[in-house]
Amino acid sequence: MHVFPAFEFYACGDHGFTLDFGQQIDININGFVIHLFHQLQKNRRSYILDIIPAYSSITVVYNPLSFTKCNTNPESVIHEYFTNAILQTENIQATASVDIIRIPVCYHPSLAPDLEPVCKYHNIDIDTLVTLHTQKTYRVFMNGFLPGFAYMGTVDDRIATARHSNPRKKVAAGSLGIAGNQAGIYPFESPGGWQLIGRTSVSLFDLHSDNPCLLKPGDQVQFYSIPIESFQS
Amino acid sequence: MSIRIIKKGLLDTIQDRGRYGYQHLGINPTGVMDFVSMRLANALAGNEEQEPVIEMHWPAPVIRFETDTCFAISGAAVIARIDQQTEIPVNRTVFVKAGSQLSFEKKLSGARIYLAVQNGFNLTPWLNSNSTHLQLNHGGHHLTTGAVVEFNKALSHTISITKFYPWYIQSPIDLSDSTIHFTRGKEWGLLDETMKELFKQNIYQISNESNRMGYRLNGTPVYLQHSTELISTAVTKGTIQLLPNGQPLVLLADHQTTGGYPRIGHVISADVPKLAQFETGQSIRFKEITIEEAHQRLKNLDLYLKQTEIACKLRMADL
Numbered sequence: 001m002h003v004f005p006a007f008e009f010y011a012c013g014d015h016g017f018t019l020d021f022g023q024q025i026d027i028n029i030n031g032f033v034i035h036l037f038h039q040l041q042k043n044r045r046s047y048i049l050d051i052i053p054a055y056s057s058i059t060v061v062y063n064p065l066s067f068t069k070c071n072t073n074p075e076s077v078i079h080e081y082f083t084n085a086i087l088q089t090e091n092i093q094a095t096a097s098v099d100i101i102r103i104p105v106c107y108h109p110s111l112a113p114d115l116e117p118v119c120k121y122h123n124i125d126i127d128t129l130v131t132l133h134t135q136k137t138y139r140v141f142m143n144g145f146l147p148g149f150a151y152m153g154t155v156d157d158r159i160a161t162a163r164h165s166n167p168r169k170k171v172a173a174g175s176l177g178i179a180g181n182q183a184g185i186y187p188f189e190s191p192g193g194w195q196l197i198g199r200t201s202v203s204l205f206d207l208h209s210d211n212p213c214l215l216k217p218g219d220q221v222q223f224y225s226i227p228i229e230s231f232q233s
Numbered sequence: 234m235s236i237r238i239i240k241k242g243l244l245d246t247i248q249d250r251g252r253y254g255y256q257h258l259g260i261n262p263t264g265v266m267d268f269v270s271m272r273l274a275n276a277l278a279g280n281e282e283q284e285p286v287i288e289m290h291w292p293a294p295v296i297r298f299e300t301d302t303c304f305a306i307s308g309a310a311v312i313a314r315i316d317q318q319t320e321i322p323v324n325r326t327v328f329v330k331a332g333s334q335l336s337f338e339k340k341l342s343g344a345r346i347y348l349a350v351q352n353g354f355n356l357t358p359w360l361n362s363n364s365t366h367l368q369l370n371h372g373g374h375h376l377t378t379g380a381v382v383e384f385n386k387a388l389s390h391t392i393s394i395t396k397f398y399p400w401y402i403q404s405p406i407d408l409s410d411s412t413i414h415f416t417r418g419k420e421w422g423l424l425d426e427t428m429k430e431l432f433k434q435n436i437y438q439i440s441n442e443s444n445r446m447g448y449r450l451n452g453t454p455v456y457l458q459h460s461t462e463l464i465s466t467a468v469t470k471g472t473i474q475l476l477p478n479g480q481p482l483v484l485l486a487d488h489q490t491t492g493g494y495p496r497i498g499h500v501i502s503a504d505v506p507k508l509a510q511f512e513t514g515q516s517i518r519f520k521e522i523t524i525e526e527a528h529q530r531l532k533n534l535d536l537y538l539k540q541t542e543i544a545c546k547l548r549m550a551d552l
Contacts, residue, residue, distance in 0.1 A: 010419050011416065011524055012418075012419075012468075012472070012496075012499065013416055013418075013469055013471050013472065013499025013500075013501070013502070013524075013527075014502050014524050014527035014528055015469065015470075015471075015502055016467070018419070018466060018467065020419075020466065023463065023464055024464070025464060037257065049253040049254065050253050050254060050255075050262075051256075051257060052256045052257050052467035052490060052491070053257055054464075054466045054467055054491055055465060055466075056464065057466045057467070058467075059466065059469075061253070061467075061469055064502065064527075064531055064532075065531065065532070065535055068528075068532050075524075142465065143257060143258050143490070144259050144465055144489065144491030145490075145491070146489075147255075147259045147261070147366075147368075147369060148258065148259055148260075149259050151465070188368075188369070190368075207359070207369065210360070212258065213258045213259070216258065
């Protein structure tokens with residue numbers, strides 16, 4: 001694997017520490033983040049409340065009171081916890097192959113209010129947009145914003161579109177949106193500013209499962225087009 | 234063996250210390266806004282500190298105890314009554330008989346009221362927590378008029394008249410001091426000296442757009458030397474984000490797991506409960522301390538609460 005990238009280690013208040021690889025959205029960097037995440041999870045410590053991977057950073061949330069009895073310094077303990085995980089990550093030879101999660105999407109103006117405006121903006125027809133959007137495999141870089149919401153990339157430059165400056169008050173559950181080169185699906189009805197180009201009836205978040213999210217950091221996703229007749233809301 | 238909401242309040246939910254361990258999936262922890270008052274209410278009700286409680290706002294609900302109950306209220310300073318007669322003090326252990334109705338007449342200060350019942354509520358946890366996730370409307374219980382919450386266990390003796398234990402406890406939250414302590418955030422250094430000073434001198438008013446997700450503050454705008462957009466990183470409870478309009482947003486219990494606004498600081502864990510008791514329109518000021526000092530303050534607060542918990546246990550065992 002590549003040389004471990006440069007990073008900064010800093011406090012996130014009095015109950016968190018972040019390892020940050022800088023301001024970049026990069027598949028290799030994100031790969032390191034996700035390897036680190038799995039290493040940290042595997043060696044989880046009792047003082048850890050959460051481990052949160054993002055595009056190019058990973059944050060550990062800890063309970064400061066866990067350190068009061070033994071009178072140790074959380075910073076040095078957590079720094080060591082990260083260092084051990086980094087050493088483990090360096091030993092990983094290649095990225096494990098992951099299954100591709102295939103998601104049916106109905107690209108139809110009646111379900112996707114921004115489909116026609118986005119096509120018009122790029123001066124293409126709907127079929128071309130669908131081809132450009134479905135021929136790629138997307139990587140889940142991180143979860144955030146809403147439970148089960150996955151930030152995926154990267155959307156082809158020929159259809160990439162900036163988000164709305166005024167977010168919608170209501171976006172339907174299952175809406176597939178793009179924001180710049182990012183793609184994402186709203187697991188629930190919520191406010192949102194992404195350009196809505198399709199909709200899926202696949203459930204992204206199952207409240208009754210111990211493993212509630214369909215999409216997790218590091219997953220590979222491909223979309224395929226279904227006709228409106230096959231769409232069940 | 235239950236309570237019934239006769240008339241719902243502004244926002245009444247079951248909360249515990251939060252649903253941790255799932256933020257990597259975008260599942261935010263939620264939980265009580267003020268863990269100090271939660272612990273006090275539990276100590277007075279004879280519970281362990283992590284027992285789920287009802288968090289209430291103003292206007293507060295009207296609640297009927299369907300069975301003989303031992304309970305305590307903590308948090309905001311309120312005038313509460315049983316059957317619109319006997320006044321119920323805050324931070325006291327109270328016993329009432331079945332059919333008693335609790336109503337809140339007046340609020341003197343504070344933003345949130347906590348109710349704990351002895352032996353706790355009988356709830357079905359979701360992902361190891363009984364905190365209400367309002368956005369998902371799942372976990373815990375968002376209480377509306379007519380809602381019934383069962384108890385885990387009945388009292389071992391019957392109650393014939395409303396009574397209190399002859400002691401009360403003092404909350405360590407002092408709302409007369411509007412200082413909120415913070416530690417530096419990653420982007421603090423992107424403020425120039427004038428702006429750093431302005432942030433610390435500002436008297437910030439809590440905006441009416443504040444809620445359980447976060448407090449929006451209004452003061453003289455503070456800007457970074459060069460406006461910057463960051464890719465999303467994790468944010469936590471207490472993170473002070475600087476919005477593009479120059480005003481801070483302090484993230485609280487229902488905050489999102491990640492964010493991209495500059496993190497100029499973090500409210501210390503020991504001051505989050507106090508901040509959560511300040512209301513819309515009230516003013517606060519920030520004071521910087523080190524992380525070591527922040528840990529010391531949290532340790533002292535925890536020690537005070539532990540002593541209170543032990544004192545309550547010993548007193549109750551005596552009776």
